[in-house]
Amino acid sequence: MYDIVNVENKDVFLSFYSWEEYKAISQENPILIIPFGAVEQHGPHLPLLTDALLGMKFAEAVAVKLNCYVVDSFVYGMRSDLYSGGGEFFPGTRSLRPETFLMVAMDILEELHLDGFREFVLLNAHFENASLLREVSRRHIKAHEEAKILLTNWWDIPPREKTLSFFPKEFPGMDLEHAGLLETSLMLHCFPELVKQIENFPSELASPPGYELYPEELNKVPKSGALAPATSATSSIGSEIFSLVVSHLVKAIKVNFGD
DSSP states (O other), X not given: OOOOTTOTTGGGBGGGSOHXXXXXXXXXXXXXXXXXXXXXXXXXXXXXXXXXXXXXXXXXXXXXXXXXXXXXXXXXXXXXXXXXXXXXXXXXXXOBOHHHHHHHHHHHHHHHHHTTOOXXXXXXXXXXXXXXXXXXXXXXXXXXXXXXXXXXXXXXXXXXXXXXHTOSSOOOOTTTOSSSHHHHHHHHHHOGGXXXXXXGSOOOOOOXXXXXXXXXXXXXXXXXXXXXXXXXXXXXXXXXHHHHHHHHHHHHHHHHHOO
């Protein structure tokens, strides 16, 4: 588990401050990074909190470099889809309905706005959250024209050619890269103690038919719950991906919010 209480960079996590300290910080109008994750099965080798853990870790590293703050992670995410998360069939996956996710995210942004914050980075680590976070961003900006939001999925930040270079064979696509090479490598780098042994790493690639059929059937995805192979995952790949995401996100924030 992400030991936020004993984390080295505790000073970047906004909720550790008292309300008086929080008020003083809000008057400086710093950039706030809000990580969005999920509680979702990630195959036999990764924990349910993989998305939430990685989102928080990325946010912490970026906040340290920019002297900004991290808001509490959204642990629960949008419902898992069959061909990007394995669906809702697997035990342990606990998701929000789209209307619930939308309203909670909007309410939190509104509360932060009332406290005086105007600049936000929504850092997504769960594939299915993306479309709803776009809607959250649009609605918040429409209500508060003075606000600014940078929304990104961590996997969209590194140069695509660099991402492709990590794969020994064909890149399956980020929707199928669920519990695959990238996430497994990142977890080996960030939280190696939470990764099961390599013999449990998945080696099968899901084969979406090009359409969706409802009711959904669990037998359409690999039994492991992972949608792409992870047998080539290494801590060194994870370290390189992590550094790429952090450095390119820092640059993006500087370009769009200023130094």
